[in-house]
Each structure stands twice: as C-alpha cells, then as structure tokens.
Amino acid sequence: MANLDFVERNNQSIFGTVDTAVEFKKLFDKDVSLQRALLALQRGPVRFYRDNHVVAEDDLEKYLLFVVSGVARSCKVCKGGTRSVVAFYLPGDLFGWTDTKHSLAIEAASDTEVLFLKRSSLLSLATRDSRVASFLLDATTNELARTQGHLLLMSKPAKCRVATFLTELWARLGKVKYLDVPFSYQDIADYLGLTIETLSRCITELERSRLIARISGRKLLLQNHFALGHMMN
Amino acid sequence: MANLDFVERNNQSIFGTVDTAVEFKKLFDKDVSLQRALLALQRGPVRFYRDNHVVAEDDLEKYLLFVVSGVARSCKVCKGGTRSVVAFYLPGDLFGWTDTKHSLAIEAASDTEVLFLKRSSLLSLATRDSRVASFLLDATTNELARTQGHLLLMSKPAKCRVATFLTELWARLGKVKYLDVPFSYQDIADYLGLTIETLSRCITELERSRLIARISGRKLLLQNHFALGHMMN
DNA sequence: CGCTCATTTGAGGAACTTCAAGGTCAGTGG
DNA sequence: CCACTGACCTTGAAGTTCCTCAAATGAGCG
Numbered sequence: 001m002a003n004l005d006f007v008e009r010n011n012q013s014i015f016g017t018v019d020t021a022v023e024f025k026k027l028f029d030k031d032v033s034l035q036r037a038l039l040a041l042q043r044g045p046v047r048f049y050r051d052n053h054v055v056a057e058d059d060l061e062k063y064l065l066f067v068v069s070g071v072a073r074s075c076k077v078c079k080g081g082t083r084s085v086v087a088f089y090l091p092g093d094l095f096g097w098t099d100t101k102h103s104l105a106i107e108a109a110s111d112t113e114v115l116f117l118k119r120s121s122l123l124s125l126a127t128r129d130s131r132v133a134s135f136l137l138d139a140t141t142n143e144l145a146r147t148q149g150h151l152l153l154m155s156k157p158a159k160c161r162v163a164t165f166l167t168e169l170w171a172r173l174g175k176v177k178y179l180d181v182p183f184s185y186q187d188i189a190d191y192l193g194l195t196i197e198t199l200s201r202c203i204t205e206l207e208r209s210r211l212i213a214r215i216s217g218r219k220l221l222l223q224n225h226f227a228l229g230h231m232m233n
Numbered sequence: 234m235a236n237l238d239f240v241e242r243n244n245q246s247i248f249g250t251v252d253t254a255v256e257f258k259k260l261f262d263k264d265v266s267l268q269r270a271l272l273a274l275q276r277g278p279v280r281f282y283r284d285n286h287v288v289a290e291d292d293l294e295k296y297l298l299f300v301v302s303g304v305a306r307s308c309k310v311c312k313g314g315t316r317s318v319v320a321f322y323l324p325g326d327l328f329g330w331t332d333t334k335h336s337l338a339i340e341a342a343s344d345t346e347v348l349f350l351k352r353s354s355l356l357s358l359a360t361r362d363s364r365v366a367s368f369l370l371d372a373t374t375n376e377l378a379r380t381q382g383h384l385l386l387m388s389k390p391a392k393c394r395v396a397t398f399l400t401e402l403w404a405r406l407g408k409v410k411y412l413d414v415p416f417s418y419q420d421i422a423d424y425l426g427l428t429i430e431t432l433s434r435c436i437t438e439l440e441r442s443r444l445i446a447r448i449s450g451r452k453l454l455l456q457n458h459f460a461l462g463h464m465m466n
Numbered sequence: 467c468g469c470t471c472a473t474t475t476g477a478g479g480a481a482c483t484t485c486a487a488g489g490t491c492a493g494t495g496g
Numbered sequence: 497c498c499a500c501t502g503a504c505c506t507t508g509a510a511g512t513t514c515c516t517c518a519a520a521t522g523a524g525c526g
C-alpha cells in the first residue's frame with residue numbers, strides 16, 4: 001500500500017472536499033482483500049504535464065479517474081473556439097462519470113498525477129462490497145452538489161463570481177494567510193464564463209477597493225472577508 | 234403493487250430520461266421481497282398544487298423524492314429576489330440528494346404527484362441489494378450529466394440557450410408534432426438565467442425567422458430543425 | 467538583453483437588463 | 497353577451513454590463 005500515502009500528503013482541496021480521499025483510504029485500510037482487489041484494477045499513478053490530455057475519449061468509457069496530485073479540469077471547446085471549464089478536480093477527487101454525453105475533454109490544469117480505475121471492475125466490486133458502492137454514490141453526490149453551486153454562480157454578475165471563486169478557493173486551501181492561485185487566469189475565466197479581460201478588471205477593482213491585495217504574480221491576500229462575503233450574496 | 238402503473242402512464246419525460254422510471258419499475262417486478270421492502274419505506278404519492286413547496290427543509294434530509302406526474306423544480310431565491318431554477322424534475326426522476334448544501338427549495342412547477350422514499354432506509358437497502366445501489370448511482374450520474382449540460386448552456390448567448398431548451402424539450406416529449414410547453418415563461422427564464430423579456434424577444438425572433446411557429450399560448454411548432462440545431466452549436 | 471507568454475488597460479460596441487407601457491386571454495360577474 | 501379583472505406575455509427605449517479589438521505593460525527565461 002505504499003502508493004496511498006498521497007492522500008495524507010495532499011489534504012489541501014479546493015472545490016472537492018478531502019473527505020472523499022480520506023474515505024477512499026479508509027476503504028483500503030479496513031480490508032486487506034479489498035485492498036488487493038482495488039490495486040488489481042488500478043493503473044498508475046500516471047504523470048501528466050500541464051495542458052495535456054489525461055485520457056483519450058475512448059479510454060474515458062473504460063476508466064474512472066482519481067486525482068493524486070495537481071489539478072485536472074474537464075472542459076469543452078465549442079465551435080468558434082470558445083472554451084468552457086466544467087470543473088476542476090483536486091487531490092482526492094474521483095471523477096469521469098458523465099463525459100461521454102457532452103464529450104468533455106479531461107486535461108491537466110497543472111502538472112498532475114492521476115490514478116486510473118477500471119470502471120467495470122469497480123462497479124462489479126461495488127455489487128459485492130457495499131462500502132465501495134456507498135463510496136461511489138458519495139463521490140457522485142458531492143460532485144453533483146459542487147456542479148449545482150457552479151451553476152448558481154453563472155447567473156450572478158462578474159464581480160460576485162470572482163469574489164466567490166477567490167473566497168472558496170481560499171477556504172479550500174485551508175484559509176492560509178496568502179492565497180496562491182494554482183490556475184491560469186484563462187482557466188479561471190473559462191470556469192466563470194468570463195473573458196480574461198473582465199476577470200482582470202474585476203481583480204483590479206477588488207484590489208483598488210482594498211478587498212484584496214496583490215503580493216506577487218498569482219499570490220493574493222484576502223483583506224476584507226466581510227466585504228467579500230457581502231459581494232458573494 | 235397497484236401504485237406503480239404510473240411509470241407506464243407517464244412515460245413522457247423532458248429533461249430526465251424515462252429509463253430511470255423503467256429501471257425503477259423493473260426493480261419492483263423482479264423481486265417480490267424487494268417490492269415489499271421498497272413499499273414499506275414509501276410515503277405517498279402526495280399531490281401538490283402549482284408553486285407550492287414539496288418539502289420543508291428538514292424533511293429533505295430524511296427523504297428522497299420520486300416524481301410520479303407533473304413537474305417539480307429545485308430553485309434558489311437570492312437576496313434581491315432573483316430566482317434561479319437549478320433543475321426541473323419529471324416523471325421518473327429520483328432526486329433530493331444535495332439540497333442541504335445550497336438550501337434549494339423544492340417546489341411544484343405544475344400540479345404534481347411525488348413519492349417520498351425514506352433516505353436512510355433506501356441506503357441501507359442498497360447495502361443489501363446491489364441492484365438498488367447501482368440504481369441509485371445511475372440516477373445520480375444521470376442528474377450530474379444533465380446539470381453539466383445545463384452549466385455549459387449558461388455560457389452561451391441567449392438565442393442559443395432558448396433554441397437548445399426548446400429542442401431538448403421537444404425531443405424529451407417524444408418528438409411529437411406540436412410542442413406543448415408545460416412551464417411558465419418565468420420558470421424557463423429563471424432556468425436559462427435570462428429575464429422574461431429577453432426570453433420573449435428570443436422566441437419572437439425565432440418565430441419571425443420561421444424557425445418555430447406559435448400555435449396558441451404555450452403550444453409551439455418547431456419548423457426548421459436544421460437551423461435550430463445550428464443555432465444550438 | 468531580447469524573446470515569449472501572460473496580464474493589464476482603454477475605447478468602442480454588442481448583448482442583455484431595466485423600466486414602463488400596452489396587449490392577450492381566461493375567468494367572473496353584471 | 498359584454499365589460500372587468502388579474503395573470504401572463506409582448507414591445508419599446510434607455511441604461512448597464514460585459515465583450516471585442518488593439519495596444520501597452522510586466523514577468524519569466526535562455
């Protein structure tokens with residue numbers, strides 16, 4: 001079980017809760033036969049460099065993905081070149097359910113390690129072990145809740161979206177003093193349904209209003225949490 | 234098993250597939266002991282009139298909901314009175330997973346019959362019967378896929394959203410000649426993240442361009458499916 | 467330094483909302 | 497049968513937000 005310590009190492013999570021990873025690890029710890037079964041259907045962890053595809057479309061039907069380190073994104077490029085980021089996946093997130101329907105591309109948003117779990121094997125394991133089944137259900141309902149939150153965000157004005165994004169990012173990263181944003185502005189803009197220009201202007205305005213301060217590059221300091229919370233509505 | 238014929242009666246589905254309902258019925262048909270178990274934890278079907286709340290917030294933690302007839306919506310009213318419709322639920326849809334997080338209200342979008350299934354009982358049943366477990370997982374991944382599609386729609390222009398909504402509605406209602414829209418324009422606008430005025434203007438423009446025709450009130454005829462498909466991108 | 471890539475800033479325009487008014491339709495009571 | 501009412505949809509004009517295009521600035525790196 002050498003490979004599973006990553007769950008402990010990477011217990012910073014941004015949009016996904018780290019609970020999932022903890023639960024995943026518990027599954028391993030409790031039952032040695034289960035460990036063997038899961039390890040048997042595991043491939044990886046495999047490293048991917050930023051902006052590279054994690055799976056071919058065909059493979060996604062066969063595998064579920066588990067993020068070990070870094071950030072993965074699922075996104076769609078429409079005719080005209082517009083890109084939408086549907087979700088970011090962080091260490092501890094299990095995903096890859098629905099991508100056949102909208103033909104979403106899974107890519108590395110930063111250098112990333114991903115575990116491949118054979119879908120059919122995992123599902124048949126779930127019929128035999130109810131802990132696996134309820135883990136899968138839990139992971140899926142969590143992702144559903146996050147997606148609904150994302151959806152609600154999209155019908156709010158730009159400033160609110162950015163304030164919400166930064167605040168939640170900060171909370172997920174453990175509410176440390178300085179927020180080190182691990183995405184490119186283009187990724188954030190595509191996630192929030194804005195252009196990079198609008199995103200930049202929003203951040204500049206937050207800075208001018210003293211709600212946040214820029215330390216360096218993508219390192220920020222959230223100064224006025226009350227005002228930010230108010231802006232989130 | 235008298236109560237379960239509704240699945241056959243209401244096999245028109247709009248955003249949810251009726252497959253779910255069919256699967257649900259199959260669960261009952263195959264196993265008499267399972268039937269008894271599920272019926273034991275069922276309450277209803279209960280009737281609700283349009284715009285009424287289906288559950289109090291507390292109840293939603295205890296129950297999952299299954300739409301028998303009509304349309305339910307989950308929505309959130311923000312400060313300022315803006316309302317967002319996160320999803321419509323149609324006959325055969327099982328839902329109610331995630332609403333504690335964003336405090337979504339479940340309401341009847343038309344006169345509606347809903348079945349209440351005790352959450353804890355259903356989950357413990359799932360640990361004993363893997364068919365129930367995989368049914369629950371299936372229902373959840375389906376809803377996740379629909380929510381992701383909805384999310385993608387929100388970063389497209391208004392005309393595209395409306396064309397997509399109408400086309401998918403038509404497809405889900407069985408591709409019958411005339412599309413009888415079962416929602417109010419306010420519900421649709423809130424679902425698409427638009428104002429009723431913008432929605433109205435879009436529909437009027439679709440009519441002027443001969444892509445659709447108005448028969449009467451909320452009854453429409455989709456005339457140019459090719460052009461509609463092109464507008465959806 | 468000089469290159470490239472990412473971010474910032476400005477000006478103008480398109481898309482959508484807001485506000486305000488008018489129209490349609492079904493139900494209701496005269 | 498007709499006018500009245502209220503809910504719902506439509507339309508116009510003005511305003512706001514966000515996008516597009518274009519250019520400047522800044523950051524990282526060989």
